[in-house]
Amino acid sequence: MERFWAQQHPVLEVLLDRGNRGDRADGHRVGLAIQGGGMRGVISGAMLTALEDLGLATSFDAIYGTSSGAMNGAYLYQGGVSRGLSVYWDHLHSRDFIDLRRLLTGGSVLDMASVFDVVMRDLVPFHPETVLRADVPLHVVITLVDELRSAAFSDFESAADLLAALRASSWLPVAVRGTALFRGQRALDGFVLTVHPFHFALADGCTHVLSLSTRPVGPRGDPSNSIGARLLDWRLDQIRAGLGAGRAKAATQYRKDRLTLLRSSIAPSRTPYLLDLAPPPWMPRIGSLELDPGKLMLAARYAYELVVHLVEDESLDGLRNRRFRSVPRFFLTRGSPTA
Numbered sequence: 001m002e003r004f005w006a007q008q009h010p011v012l013e014v015l016l017d018r019g020n021r022g023d024r025a026d027g028h029r030v031g032l033a034i035q036g037g038g039m040r041g042v043i044s045g046a047m048l049t050a051l052e053d054l055g056l057a058t059s060f061d062a063i064y065g066t067s068s069g070a071m072n073g074a075y076l077y078q079g080g081v082s083r084g085l086s087v088y089w090d091h092l093h094s095r096d097f098i099d100l101r102r103l104l105t106g107g108s109v110l111d112m113a114s115v116f117d118v119v120m121r122d123l124v125p126f127h128p129e130t131v132l133r134a135d136v137p138l139h140v141v142i143t144l145v146d147e148l149r150s151a152a153f154s155d156f157e158s159a160a161d162l163l164a165a166l167r168a169s170s171w172l173p174v175a176v177r178g179t180a181l182f183r184g185q186r187a188l189d190g191f192v193l194t195v196h197p198f199h200f201a202l203a204d205g206c207t208h209v210l211s212l213s214t215r216p217v218g219p220r221g222d223p224s225n226s227i228g229a230r231l232l233d234w235r236l237d238q239i240r241a242g243l244g245a246g247r248a249k250a251a252t253q254y255r256k257d258r259l260t261l262l263r264s265s266i267a268p269s270r271t272p273y274l275l276d277l278a279p280p281p282w283m284p285r286i287g288s289l290e291l292d293p294g295k296l297m298l299a300a301r302y303a304y305e306l307v308v309h310l311v312e313d314e315s316l317d318g319l320r321n322r323r324f325r326s327v328p329r330f331f332l333t334r335g336s337p338t339a
Contacts, residue, residue, distance in 0.1 A: 004217050004280065005265040007313060011208045011275035016311070018059040031201035031209045032060040036067025036191055038172060038288030039092065039296065040214035045072040045085040046300035047212045047277055049330055050307035052081050058136075062204060064152060064197040066141040066190035069212070070169045073138055074162075078130040082330040085300065089293035091119050098289050109175040109289070116167055128159035139204070140165040141190030141197045145179055145240045150193040152200040153182075174235050175289070192236065193246050195254035198261070198274065207271050211261055213278035216285065218262060277306060282320055297330075304328045 005012075014028055024030070034044045045068075051057045057076060065073040075084030091097070097114050120126040131138050139152035142165060156162040161183075168180035168187035179186040190197065201209045229251070233244030264274035279285070279302065286299045305319050308326050318325070 003266070003316075004262070004278070005275060005310060006268055009265065009275050010268050010273040011210050012310065014208050015056050015059045015210065019055045024059065024061060028208055029061045029204075029206045030059065031198075031204065031206035032063045032073070033196065033198035033201045033209055033211045034063065034065040034069030034073050035196050035212060035214045036065070036069040036170070036189070037214040038068060038175075039088060039098075039290040040286055040288055040299075041068025041072055042085065042088040042286070042290075042296045042300050043214045043279060043303040044069050044212040045075075045081065045088065046303035046328070046330065047307050048072055048076050049082045049085055049300075049328055050304045052076070052079070053328065054307070054311055056311075057081070060136060060210075062137050062139060062154075062201070062206065064139040064141065064200045064204075065169070066194065066197045067170050067172070069197065069214070070138070070140045070166055070190070074128075074131055074166060075126060077134055077136075077138065078127050080329075082328065083124055084126070085330050087119055087124050088300075089296040091123060093291050093293045093296060095291075098291060100289075106177075108177045110172060112167060112170070112176060115170075116163060120163075128162045131162055132156060132159065138162075139197070139200055140169050141194055141200060142168045142182055143188040143190055143192040143194075144182075145186040145188055145243065147185070148193070148240065148242055148246055150190055152197070152204075172288075173239065174232055179239060186240075188239075191250075192243065193250050195250055196257055196261075198257075198276075202272055208273045209275070211274060211276040211278075213261065213276055215258075215278065216281050216283070217276070217278040218258060218281060277310065279303065279306075280316060280320070300330060301328070304330075 018024055063073045075081050097111055100109055137154040139154045141150055141152045143150050153165050164182050168182040169190045171180040172189045179188055198209055198211045236243035236247055261276035265276045283302045286295050305324055309316055
């Protein structure tokens with residue numbers, strides 16, 4: 001039986017116990033770390049939908065997110081996270097949001113205004129007050145350009161402050177021109193210097209961390225010396241000298257992190273405990289700028305089922321052969337899968 005996690009993993013045991021009891025009073029500090037990745041955020045969003053459907057979404061003491069992972073985490077606070085998930089295939093797959101042709105005219109590939117000023121305000125409303133008044137903090141990871149470091153912010157002063165943090169954390173270099181501005185500082189997508197936010201959960205004292213990864217399981221990473229990586233580093237160094245080297249260092253660290261996450265998931269030995277949910281190697285892959293709504297929904301379907309299999313301690317053999325058992329709520333939205 002193919003497994004990417006241990007039976008009776010301590011993280012899952014604590015989550016299930018909390019879900020059954022309906023409280024978090026057990027002396028543990030349980031964190032939820034949500035990786036970003038542009039349109040790959042549909043994967044972590046589907047995982048969150050499954051956690052919500054299984055009654056586990058309120059079992060965390062703190063949430064940590066980067067980029068689209070932070071956006072998904074923010075929608076989780078108002079319940080019905082599947083509505084936020086549907087944004088990926090109902091709205092973001094259009095050229096209103098992603099259009100490579102804008103590079104030819106000096107524009108941005110991603111139109112951030114269409115997300116924050118149209119989708120989140122009018123089409124699928126996001127209510128910042130649900131985050132601001134919650135007793136579970138949302139930590140949004142942001143790259144602070146001029147300080148050459150990443151930081152997680154949770155002490156939001158207002159709705160505008162929270163939205164500015166989410167915008168900054170999603171400001172993907174190259175795809176969006178220039179930098180965002182957060183509290184008077186130039187800022188970029190949190191992934192630039194910290195690829196996965198689980199580091200912040202550990203630094204914050206979490207004893208148990210559930211990691212939701214949008215990149216496939218295992219040690220392999222994106223080649224740091226590829227043409228695309230060199231182009232990205234060159235562009236980052238134009239924004240701030242040393243930022244490209246910082247990104248390359250973070251990418252190297254992430255390749256090590258993937259092994260750490262896999263080993264901690266398969267053979268947990270001591271606190272802090274880490275359980276990582278990531279797409280299996282055979283799961284259909286999507287890119288950070290994916291435009292096909294059918295592929296987005298199929299990836300979401302796999303990711304949702306992955307969580308169900310974890311909780312029910314099922315083999316992944318059936319899922320590998322596309323035998324889906326559950327009918328998640330997002331499957332009933334106006335988007336239509338092609339597979």
